Amino acid sequence: MDKILRSIFILLLLSPAAGFGQGKKEVWRYEGPRFGIDLSRFLMPTIQNATKSAFEIQADYPYKGNFFPTVEVGYQNVDDLKDAFHYTNKGAYGRIGVDVNINKFESLSDNDLVFVGFRYGFSRFSHETLASSYTNYWGTLQSSFPKKNMGAHWGELVFGLKGELLPNIFFGWSVRAKFLLASTKDPNVTPYVIPGLGYTASEVPFDFSVTVAYRIPLIKTKKMPKSLKSARPKRSDSDNDEELDPNDPNNPYNNSNGYGGGQRGRNQLQY
Amino acid sequence: MVRGYNKLAKGDTLVFNKFSATEFKVGLPLAVNTDTTGFIVFANGKASSFWLKHTMTFQLISQSCGFAPNYDLVASKYSSFIDSIRIFDPVVNPKSAEKYATNGQNITVYLHLTTP
Numbered sequence: 001m002d003k004i005l006r007s008i009f010i011l012l013l014l015s016p017a018a019g020f021g022q023g024k025k026e027v028w029r030y031e032g033p034r035f036g037i038d039l040s041r042f043l044m045p046t047i048q049n050a051t052k053s054a055f056e057i058q059a060d061y062p063y064k065g066n067f068f069p070t071v072e073v074g075y076q077n078v079d080d081l082k083d084a085f086h087y088t089n090k091g092a093y094g095r096i097g098v099d100v101n102i103n104k105f106e107s108l109s110d111n112d113l114v115f116v117g118f119r120y121g122f123s124r125f126s127h128e129t130l131a132s133s134y135t136n137y138w139g140t141l142q143s144s145f146p147k148k149n150m151g152a153h154w155g156e157l158v159f160g161l162k163g164e165l166l167p168n169i170f171f172g173w174s175v176r177a178k179f180l181l182a183s184t185k186d187p188n189v190t191p192y193v194i195p196g197l198g199y200t201a202s203e204v205p206f207d208f209s210v211t212v213a214y215r216i217p218l219i220k221t222k223k224m225p226k227s228l229k230s231a232r233p234k235r236s237d238s239d240n241d242e243e244l245d246p247n248d249p250n251n252p253y254n255n256s257n258g259y260g261g262g263q264r265g266r267n268q269l270q271y
Numbered sequence: 272m273v274r275g276y277n278k279l280a281k282g283d284t285l286v287f288n289k290f291s292a293t294e295f296k297v298g299l300p301l302a303v304n305t306d307t308t309g310f311i312v313f314a315n316g317k318a319s320s321f322w323l324k325h326t327m328t329f330q331l332i333s334q335s336c337g338f339a340p341n342y343d344l345v346a347s348k349y350s351s352f353i354d355s356i357r358i359f360d361p362v363v364n365p366k367s368a369e370k371y372a373t374n375g376q377n378i379t380v381y382l383h384l385t386t387p
Binding site: 137 | 275278283285300301302303304308328329330331333334337338339340
């Protein structure tokens with residue numbers, strides 16, 4: 001517990017938002033790469049029957065405010081010992097894709113996301129049947145199948161939430177529908193679990209993830225990301241102020257939201 | 272009555288049918304350690320045999336069901352009192368039971384119920 005509190009304290013110290021000695025608190029918007037771990041990978045072995053261990057790390061980076069190109073990599077090991085067979089499956093996987101924020105940022109300090117996204121996933125893994133048996137009227141057949149290297153490709157649709165609990169510390173969850181696109185064929189053993197995809201008994205496997213992430217605040221800005229919902233058609237090329245709308249609460253230069261003190265937009269310098 | 276070939280021990284009878292129907296369906300297991308399965312059919316006080324030759328792959332069905340054989344029937348052979356054997360569906364696997372429930376069949380064995 002002491003270590004956890006110390007870690008949180010250090011993270012808070014690292015956060016530029018928690019600056020010292022600032023007489024006047026100025027609100028900035030911070031952006032940067034976000035790195036996280038999927039906590040659900042640690043929980044799943046207790047939920048599901050198979051002896052399973054896994055970890056997954058995730059990273060994303062904001063692009064134009066509402067788009068988050070995402071990379072996820074992980075490793076999974078399944079050791080399933082049942083009465084009639086003993087099956088092992090282990091391998092690494094990766095996913096790349098994009099999350100799109102559909103939530104409207106209310107202020108410069110608002111980093112909470114409601115997102116939809118897609119992923120392309122791929123896995124390289126090996127599986128092996130150490131023992132299997134089948135008994136009927138004629139007797140018992142016992143067999144084993146050697147280790148075989150396999151591969152799989154799939155797509156995912158993602159919906160989730162991500163909230164900034166503490167400065168630069170994010171907590172979120174997502175649900176995923178997965179679609180197996182292709183996998184290596186094995187005439188004897190079609191894998192019932194694929195690292196990164198999950199169990200293949202269902203044609204559209206569903207999965208969820210619970211993520212804790214830390215954002216490295218590399219970029220400091222006063223610019224609010226343009227909401228996807230309020231996206232307007234572009235004006236003429238000569239109008240460079242197209243992203244600023246004095247009536248838009250998303251405009252950082254419009255001080256009606258109480259943030260962004262000390263900054264004035266060009267459209268406010270006319271008096 | 273149907274019994275496995277060379278299976279003579281008590282309790283080895285696969286089907287014991289006292290009904291006088293001229294047509295009935297039964298599920299018969301195939302051998303797991305050889306490529307030929309033989310059965311003896313007892314009807315009207317006469318016994319006749321038939322053999323099914325097959326190839327087999329041992330496959331993982333699912334995490335809950337485990338492994339099961341998947342057969343492909345390739346040929347049949349039979350003795351007197353059996354008129355013929357027709358293979359309708361050569362693939363025999365755990366799904367065959369579902370087919371059997373919905374009026375499907377893998378093979379039909381036609382018997383001479385009267386002396387030819």
